[in-house]
Structure formats: C-alpha cells, structure tokens
Amino acid sequence: METAMDGGFARRARQFLPKSRGDKVAFAFLVVIIHLIFYFEQFRVLPEIYHEPCLASYIHTAFMVFVYINTVGNLFMMMNVDTTTGSHVLPSILKPGWHFCASCEANAPPRSFHCWECGTCILKRIHHCTFTGNCAAWANQRYYIVFLLYMSIGAVYTNIMNFDYVWDVMGGLTVTSILTMFAPLVMWIAGQAKAHTFFVSIMSMVCLIGGAFSLVLFYYHSKLTLLNRTVFEFNKRISDYDLGWQQNLEQAFGTRWQLVWLFPLLPSPLLGNGLEFPVNSDVSEAVKDM
Template identity: 35%
Template sequence: MTGHISHNINWNDRYVQGTCNKKQIMMLKLQFIQNKQLKRLLEHGTYLTIIFVLVPAFVYFELVVVLPATVEEWSIPYFVHLACATFLLMNILGNMIYGMFTDTSIKGTVLDSENKENWTLCAVCECLRPPRAWHCNTCDICILKRDHHCTFFACCVGYYNHRYFMCFTFYIFVAMVYAFYYNVKFLAIYLKWNNGLVIGKFLFPLACFVIDFGDETVYVFLVEINFIVAMFTGFLFFYHFNNLLKGKVTPEIKHNSKEVTYNRGLKQNVIEVFGSRWYLVWLSPYFKSPLPGNGIEWNGEDKCK
C-alpha cells in the first residue's frame, strides 16, 4: 500500500514538474517575442525621428539660418548651394527609403538545395538556407547575403539593398562634412566669447538647455550633432566599403572566415553590390542597376582543398 502511494506521488510530481517546465518555456518565448517587438518598435521610432525631426531640423538650420549668414542671398553661389543641398537630400532620403522597402530576405524565394555545398539549416525558419544567408532575430527571417541589421533602415542590409546602404552612408558623410565647414564659419560670426563661457556650451550642451536655453545653445548643439554624425557615418562607409572590396560581409569578417572565399576581384566585387551600372548608382537611387546574381548561388573557392 505504501509503495502504491509512493508510485502515485512520483507520477504527480512528474506531471507538476512537466507542467511547470512548459509554463516556463512559454513564458520565456513570450518574453522573447515581447523584447523583439519592443526592439523593432524602438528602431521604427528611431527611423521616424530621423525622417520627421532630425532631417527637417538640419535642413531648416542649414538653409534658413546658416546659408543666408555665410553667402549673399539670391546670388549665384546661393543658388549653387541650394542645388547641392537638394541633390544631397534627394540621395539621402531616396537611398534610405529604397533600402528600407527593398526585400532581401528568403521570403517568397524558391530554395532548391539538392546536391549543393555549404547550405545550412536554420532551426527558426525550419528550412535549408544558401551560403552567406544568416538569420536575423529582429526581422525574424533569414536574409540573403546578410551584412547586418541597420537601425537607420529598420531592417537588414542584404544582397538586394546593400547598394542603398553604401550610398546612404556616403551621402550623409559628404553632407555632414559639407555642412560642418559652413557651420564653423557661421559660429565664428555668430558666437560671442563671453569670457570663455561659450566653451561650456560645447562641453556640456545638454546642461545648457536647462541653464541657458536660447538660439546660441541650439546652434552649438546642432553643430556638435553634425560633427558626431559625420564621424560615425564616415567610419561606417569606409569600414563597409573596405569589406566590399574584399568580397566579404560583416559576419565573415567577424568570424574571420578563411575556409571559403567569395572574392572575385576588385571590379567584380563592386559589381556584385552596385550592379552592372555601378557608375550611375552614385548619382541617384532611381537608376536601375541589375545585380549579376540572385543572392542564392555562390561559387566560393575552398582554400582547404
């Protein structure tokens, strides 16, 4: 009788333990989904902030405040600067929008992996994926030739939108350097030494919003943001362009992949990203430039053989 009771207690304990484990797993999955959704919400919030707050603020500051103070209004140089600003803004926003809405995932792609090397299994998507495709936890899907997840685009940079990311970072860098030159000239005219107090506005810009909020504080803050964005996007562009010339994407650089290389030479590596009309994509995101492949078939050279 005692053994029978003990047997029932063991089964009850196992049932309770199994139920608790299932609940824990469900809670972990729910927490993971919520964290992922929160991350995506924050990224889309960043994207909308850039589009509707930072870009209009910088455009207004440069064209309405800085330009008339450094160049004579309605003169030929004035219109030249307006034309340059329009060209830069068109390329920045155009590449950003194209990069965001160009699907570079495996969704809707027929993947025939029979008798093909270097294909791997994605446990999340539950499918075989081609070489250079990696799963993105934020996008929740495998990305063809995935380079990285871009906060500016609120999506991954992969095979079909790599071109737009490169042009986007390039034109932001050019625009920030171009603007910084005239911003420094403007501050030299506008700012007053004020017994050295102006240095504090450069060192503690956010604190000055509370202590001494005014046009001068806002201008100093915008110029500092201008400098930081120029440094950041300059680093991004040169880092990724160097990878591009080597025929590699960021995961291959991080994992120091030396077994298989997809380096096809300088010109072919450029064409692989920017397409057959690579010389035109720098002028406008609206130029079509067909890519040589499909992001699925890769003929890598195995150095171990």
C-alpha cells in the same frame, strides 16, 4: 478582417518599417535629424553667409538638394527592397553549403543568416542596421552604401559650412561658449545661453557627432564592399568571394556599378539570384584538388 488600406500600403509599410522599439526610436531620430539639418543649413546658415540670393547661394542650394535626394532616396530604397529568403522558392533538400534555419523552418543558402530583429533569414546578410531598422544585404547593399556615402558627404559639407556661423553665434572661444557647446541644456536652463544659441549648439554637436559616426560607418562598409565580405566573413577572415575590387563592386552594386551614386532610381541589375555566389580561383582550385 483586412480593410483595403490594410491590405495594400499599410501591410507593405509594416514589412519595411522598423519592427523593434529600439529600431523605431533610432529610425525616427535619423529622419528628424536629416530634415532638421537640411532646414538648419538652408534657412539659417546659408542666409548668414550670402545675405542676398546669388549664383553661389543657388549652387549651394542645388548641391544640398542633390545630397538630400540621394540620402533620403537611397534610405527609402534600402528599406523598401525585399532582402529575405522568402522572395525565393527554396529547395526542400539541403544542398552543399546550405543550412537549415529552425526559426524559418526552411533551408537557407550560403551567406544568408537569420536576423532576429527582422524575424527571417536574409540573403547575403551583411549586418542589421538599427537606424534603418532593416538588414543591409544582397538585394539592397547598393542603396545602403550610397546612403552612407551621401550621409558622409553631407556631414563634411555641413561641418565646413557651420564653422563661421557657429563661431559667431557662440561668441568665439570663451569658457561660456565651450560650456554651452558641451552642455547646452544646462546653460540654457541656467540662463547663460539664449534659445537661439542653445539651438545652434545642439545642431552643431549633432552635425559633428553624426558626421563622425557616418564617416566611420562609410569607411567600414566601403572596406567590406571592396573585399566582398559580410560582417561575419570579415570577422572570420573568410575571403572566398573576393574577386578583385572591380568585380566585387559589380557584385554589390550591379552591372552599372559606376553610375549608382548618381540617383537611387537608376537601374543597375544585380548579378545572380542571391542564392549562389562565384568564388575566387583559390577556392575553386582547392575544390578541384580534393
């Protein structure tokens, strides 16, 4: 029997939280790292650069809070939006371009695919993201791309901010500092690095590797968005839905596509219903000629 708690928040949380063990571990890692980096920059690095609070340090803090809110806010919204075909009444007759999903025992519209991690068909499924434990898709593409944008901005910012501080803590470019950077645990256990140096080297490596990963992902998904393609369509070189970059951005981010980067709760209604998508003139003319 379901309790009131189970019927409400807990059931909803079960829907959007990662389901597989691998996704749960990756998601927990992401959440811990985001908060650890925020703490590290705000309470370790910033006070080393500005010893006293001043206008510049307040501007840095305001910027970090802005990036943090947009990162976490878009991450939460990306996971919280229903991306499944289950949110629609699906036709019992197989329409042209649709396919039958044996797992869901239902007809699925064009561009939708069954996700084995999410356990259901996803509307305009772009790909399954292990770190968020959810699919990036028609309904949440806006939040996913803006989340990647702020992860990338945060990554570039933290690596620039860290440079002088990490250089000082590590004691410049020496054999010991290079070994501590690449094998901090070994150097700490061997007594060659202090606990503080160990922590700083771990944080700077996380910022470097995480930053490079975020930038690559953001570049790849920006390309997909500007071309209006899913990962499957990109790999198969399908360009039927490419309407030009401006319309493609409107398709992905909604009618207020220019403003979505400002705040995750800013409304930007999506075009269409996720079941049908406009195709470009090349495809519509080819259909006419048939």
